[in-house]
Amino acid sequence: MAAAGVIAAGVVFYWQQVSEILAADVKLNVAAAGKEAASDFDRLLETDEQVLASLALTVQDSYPWADSAQLTDFLRRQTNHNYFKLLGVITADKKLYLSSHRNFTSAFVADISARTLEQGKYLSVRQADPLDGADVLVQSVALYKDGRPLGTLFALQLPDRYQPLLTLSAMGDKGSSLIIERSGNLVLSPRKVGFKNIFSQLDKTLPGSKELAKLRQTVSNGKTALISAPLDGRTRFLYFIPLERNGWYMVSSLPTQFVEERAQHLAVLSLILFASVFAIFFSLIFYILHMRAYSNRQLFATAFVDNLTGADNFNRMCEMFPQKLAELHGCAALVIFDINKFKVINDLHGYERGNQVLQRIAQVLREHISPDECFCRLSADNFILLLKYTDRRSLLTRLHTLNTQLRRDCTVEDSCLMIDIAFGVYEIKEEIPFYIMLDRAHLALEKAKKMSFDKCEFYDEADRKRIVAEKQIENTMEDALRRGDFAVYLQPKCDFATGEMRGAEALVRWQGAGGKIVRPDDFIPIFEKNGFILRLDMFILEEVSRLLAAWKIKGLKQVPIAVNFSRLHLNDSRYIPQMLRLVNKYGVPHELIEVELTESVIFNNLEHAQNIIRQLHGNGFSVAMDDFGSGYSSLNVLKDLQFDSIKLDKEFLRGFEHNPHAQKVIKGAVAMIKTLGIKIVAEGVETREQADFLQGIGCNLAQGYLFAKPLTITDFEHRLNSGSHPGIV
Known part of the structure; x- marks a missing residue:
């Protein structure tokens, strides 16, 4: 008995909840359906008005009407062709031309003419057709010729044309709509109703209601409103929607009994469903208990056994x-x-x-x-x-x-x-x-x-430390570039004989947090892998361009500066446009920028490198091949590409002083390159013996610690413009 009472109470509570939810849902649906019906009603009135306006153009264009019979025939044909019951023209002197005979009173004619000429167009409430006494709506538009009024074109329209728009089909034909004036007077209804003014009717069922007074004020202000009230013998949801014509309103109504019927239907279905679930629940208990042991075994296999190999997972x-x-x-x-x-x-x-x-x-x-x-x-x-x-x-x-x-x-x-x-x-x-x-x-x-x-x-713990260090570099590189932790150093390219600085190579140094120096060998390979080198190279180019521009402004001596570019730039379509934008931004002559590309970068994509070098030369930049002799492709590269200078790799030169065979190879390579008209820069020159040999075989410039270490910009400027030469021994 207790269980039955609980179930009954649950059903009652559920029914109440369903009713409330359905009521709220129906209100939303009534509002949506009402807005759609109001929009359709406005569009139909506008369509009839546009048709009437189109006919007015024809009528006024044919003025003066030499033949009244011809005008009457035109009105008759357009009446049959369109949805109008009658078409007529009222002239400025109150003459009347009709598509079919009517005895309109002079008051009707004067009223229609005056209202139309005053407003340009007019839509009346229902009036009686003098022919048969049937209700009609009157629509009219003014006629003009050369800016002066000719009269009025009007039409009688049967209310039946608008009746289909007054049903709420979306609500299962349970609802309907009325057209009223703001005063509440009835204009159109889908069927005969027992009242002429909706507010007066609501006053009878809700005397002195504050909600009704608030409704009147809302409608008077031209806003929408939704209430639940008795009307025409039944309690209804009433949704008031303003229309675009004459200040009229559409009132969409739906009996609240509709909600109760749906709630009862859902409650019955819910009871049937509950009973079915209740029966199925007890039927499943035995099956669940039966399957529990099997499921546990399967669960263990799923959780802990690899289904392909049968091994532990x-x-x-x-x-x-x-x-x-x-x-x-x-x-x-x-x-x-x-x-x-x-x-x-x-x-x-x-x-x-x-x-x-x-x-x-x-x-x-x-x-x-x-x-x-x-x-x-x-x-x-x-x-x-x-x-x-x-x-x-x-x-x-x-x-x-x-x-x-x-x-x-x-x-x-x-x-x-x-x-x-x-x-x-x-x-x-x-x-x-x-x-x-x-x-x-x-x-x-x-x-x-x-x-x-x-x-x-x-x-190996060292591997972990290396990865952690690489990760720290990646985590700080963005902030370091933003803070200006990367600094440009310049290593001079010097004349062998005099030590005079003829140019420089731009190198980057990173001074991390706390003044700790991060070696290029530690961060450059990482930047190559993650692509950050693209931004760093362009940063160095901009710093070099800014420096050359500053030297010009200060009246200081300018020498060409070489900038290294990663292999990643060769596959970046933005490479040369970015170079041009940065160099031109500071007004630097292009011949003062030398582009250095490594031998391995060029050999990996020889055809593409040819195209890049042609574009660089076309824009006035000189191009150097860096690290010549570090691989096995050098001769093949020289055969196919046009370089302005070659930099002999320091590894290529290492130990040649005590190796006559190596000296012959280097001498032969330099002689061959010289025949191509290419300048030769020797890197890593550290002893006087190396310098004498390289100068003797025809190398043009030297770069190495014998002449100068990489210098800060301030030190480089001082040596360049003071006439002193880097420490040549």
């Missing part, structure tokens, strides 16, 4: 790792391995063969792993092992044996493709979280993949 490894590590008394190593280019197996032999390889790997590991050790498949071709550990040599021997067995037993059948496995090892020496151990093993694995043979690498 990563979740299982995480769960049992602390216990296994304790059983090994901390003498353990965490190993992660994968198959290099495993995707090739899938691409060449299909995913089924690739899956078979992974399944065989899991089987080999089961045979190889002892009970107190464990392994899991991490993802794809990645496997993690927790192994006993005594020393590196024994572990390396074991991993080599495992690798041999994997290569023998897991290679794809009918294929010469041997699997290639790389191992990353973390020797567990401290109590740190498992995920950190795994990260360190991953770090060792990435390093192992880069090895050619014996791809097994142990975690």
Whole structure:
């Protein structure tokens, strides 16, 4: 009984809630449907008005009307062609031309004519047609000729034309609309109603109501309103919407009984649904209990077993790792391995063969792993092992044996493709979280993949520190550029004989937080990888351009300055436009900027480099090849590209003083380059012996510590303009 009472109370409460929600929903729907109907009604009135205005143009263009019969015939044809009941013309002197005979009173004619000429157009409330007494609406527009009024064109329109717009079809034809004046007087209704003024009717059912007084004021102000009130024998939702003509209103109404009927229907459906759910619920209890044990088994398999290989998955490894590590008394190593280019197996032999390889790997590991050790498949071709550990040599021997067995037993059948496995090892020496151990093993694995043979690498703390340092550089590079931590230094290019500075190379130095200097060898490779070098190179170019412009303003001596550009610029369509914008911004002659491109950058994309060099020459820049002799492509590059100068790499020159064979090679290379009319700059000149030899074989300029270290801009300006030469020995 108590349960039945609770259910009954719940049903009553639910019914109330549904009724309230439906009432609010219906109010919104009535408002939306009413607005749509009002818009349609306005559009139809506007359409009739436009038709009447179009006919007026024809009538006034044919004035003066030489033939009254012709005008009457035109009105008759347009009446039949359009939806009008009658068309007529009232002239300025009150003559009347009609499409069919009527006996209009002089008062009607005068009223229509006066209102139309005053407003330009007119729409009346319902009036009686003198022919049959039927209700009609009168629409009219003024006629003009050369700016003076001719009269009025009017039409009688049956209310039936607007009746379809007075039903709320969106509400299941349960609702309807009325057209009223702001005073409440009825203009149009879809059927006969028992009142002429809606406010007077509402006064009878809601005498002295404040809500009704507020409604009158709202309508008087031309705003929308929504109330619930008795009307025409039923309680209704009434939505008052202002129209665009004559200050009329459309009143859309819907009986509140509609909401009650829908609420009852939903309540009955809900009871049926509740009973069905109640029955199904008890039916399912037994099934749920029956399936619970099976589901638990499946849940364990889903959570802890790799569905492809049947081995433990990563979740299982995480769960049992602390216990296994304790059983090994901390003498353990965490190993992660994968198959290099495993995707090739899938691409060449299909995913089924690739899956078979992974399944065989899991089987080999089961045979190889002892009970107190464990392994899991991490993802794809990645496997993690927790192994006993005594020393590196024994572990390396074991991993080599495992690798041999994997290569023998897991290679794809009918294929010469041997699997290639790389191992990353973390020797567990401290109590740190498992995920950190795994990260360190991953770090060792990435390093192992880069090895050619014996791809097994142990975690090295130095590698972690290097990655952390790289990350710190990346985290601070944006702020450093914004703060101006990057500074341009200039290393002079000097005459061998006199030591006179003939030019310079722009170098970048980074002074980090606290005055710490970050070496270019530490940050330039990182910037090359993440693309920040593009912005840094343009920063250096702008600083050089600003410096050259300042020298000109100060009346100081100007020498060409070389700026290095990364290989990334060659694939950037914005490269040369950005150069031109920055150099031209400071009005620097283009011949004072020398573009340095490294040999390796050029050789990697020779054809594109040719196009870039042509564009640079076309814009007046000189181009130098940096690091000549650092690779094997130099002669091929010289054959195909036009350089203004060549910089001999310091590694190319290293140790030549005591190597006659090297001296002959360098001498021959310089002689060949000289025949091409290319200037030669020797880098890394550090001894007088080197300088004498290089000058003797025809090198033009020297750059190195024998002449000058990289200088600050202030020091460079002082030496350049004081006439002193950098420290030549």
